[in-house]
Amino acid sequence: MEVKENTNKEQPNNPLHGIRLVDILEFLVAEYGWDELGNSININCFTSNPSINSSLKFLRKTPWARNKVENLYLRSIKKK
Numbered sequence: 297m298e299v300k301e302n303t304n305k306e307q308p309n310n311p312l313h314g315i316r317l318v319d320i321l322e323f324l325v326a327e328y329g330w331d332e333l334g335n336s337i338n339i340n341c342f343t344s345n346p347s348i349n350s351s352l353k354f355l356r357k358t359p360w361a362r363n364k365v366e367n368l369y370l371r372s373i374k375k376k
């Protein structure tokens with residue numbers, strides 16, 4: 297997966313603009329794996345029988361968890 301730079305003038309201060317949640321989640325799973333992801337963000341969808349689909353369903357309904365995932369993603373791409 298390629299990390300795209302924000303070139304959209306509508307939201308210049310939003311580094312997540314135009315990046316889909318599924319892409320963020322797939323990046324994190326590839327980068328850390330489910331075990332490490334579950335250790336970093338202790339939520340059941342990462343620790344108990346994890347899958348992309350079940351995690352997406354949970355994260356879309358749970359703003360605090362989505363925020364944690366997005367923050368981990370932002371920290372991860374800054375390191376690269």
